[in-house]
Amino acid sequence: LRNERATLLGYASFADYKLEPEMAKTPAAVRDLLMRVWGPARTKAEADAAVLEAMLRADGIDGPLEPWDWRYYSEKRRRAEHDLDEAVLKPFLSLDAMLAAQFDCANRLFGLEFREMEGPFYHPDVRGWEVTRKGAHVAVFLGDYFARGSKRSGAWCSAMRSQRKLGGEVRPIVVNVCNFANGDPALLSYDDARTLFHEFGHALHQMLSDVTYGFISGTSVARDFVELPSQLYEHWLEVPAVLERHARHWQTGEPMPAAMLKRLLDAGTYDQGFATVEFVASALVDLAFHEGPAPADPMQKQAEVLEALGMPRAIRMRHATPHFAHVFSGDGYSSGYYSYMWSEVMDADAFAAFEEVGDPFDPATAARLERYILSAGGSDDAERLYMQFRGKMPGVEALLKGRGLLDAA
Helix, strand or coil: CHHHHHHHCCCCCHHHHHHCCCCCCCHHHHHHHHHHHHHHHHHHHHHHHHHHHHHHHHCCCCCCCCHHHHHHHHHHHHHHHHCCCHHHHHHHCEHHHHHHHHHHHHHHHHCCEEEEECCCCCCCCCEEEEEEECCEEEEEEEEEEECCCCCCCCCEEEEEECCECCCCCECCEEEEEEEECCCCCCECCHHHHHHHHHHHHHHHHHHCCCCCCHHHCCCCCCHHHHHHHHHHHHHHHHCHHHHHHHCECCCCCCECCHHHHHHHHHHHHCCHHHHHHHHHHHHHHHHHHHCCCCCCCHHHHHHHHHHHHCCCCCCCCCCCHHHCHHHHCCCCCCCCCCHHHHHHHHHHHHHHHHHHCCCCCCHHHHHHHHHHHHCCCCCCCHHHHHHHHHCCCCCCHHHHHHCCCHHHC
């Protein structure tokens, strides 16, 4: 049906139709990006596989390393090399501490202030904050952070009301939804904390929007541009000064020990060969499904794509076709699963703008980020907006460096 729709509209394929309004524009541009990342990622993954297979042999197992072996031996290796125990780490990453961290970063970057509001909200778990700047109202921000039976899984950002100026100034009401485990207190894993910062990056895109028309407000941008603010905001969780200030034991108030903090940050690129391969494989299969006639047998097409790529034996696609909800539960990410990596190329390059001036909170760089990215919504072409912020379009080098794959390139 997708192929038929694209053909009726005069396009060579559904991918051509779907990508025309995105930053990538064409399936060829998407494939070029993914393949520039695929080679270094596979090289790194194969080197890691050799280490894990040696661990398998040491346990007296003669067979090849299988997908179900990877996570088991990778976790043993992670503990041996980085000595990170989630049970020891979590007391330093309470939800309240990480909320304070994300609000502090927003204040230092954009001058935003957050005052917690009294409810009631739509559920007793929900918390709310009025967001102001220099005393002026900016937005209402809601946080719905805990898992419960009536919620779908995952994490996302929504605008209950979007910013617009047409017909009078309307300020947004924005909600972040997560599925963390509730507790007294609620303690997060480091991945949970990254998710918190990620969704808050989307929220900032909504809250700082400054456009006339509501339909181009906030996150109403190209699919391969929308993840830039969210993935970029994750970088501030990795700034040592942020964790030194906010990662404190929920009972004692003591800061995270320096050795633990160093191990945590050093482990940031651990197993990125695996993570990158499983993602890029999924994105390339999605593209292959849609850049030509619809395959009569999708599973056969998947197998052909993976064989042509030389997919490592012990790694599977992140989302195998039968449960690839991004692509098949609607048209949102069909021909578009690549967009997370497209955005990551930009977010790595965008954070490098702060690194180049030696200050992760540099006021001039933050002001450009707000003006050309966070406040602009869909008011201009995404590539032009990024060029105004950064002065150039990024290559993949910053992404490879951030994932620890540069040496494998």
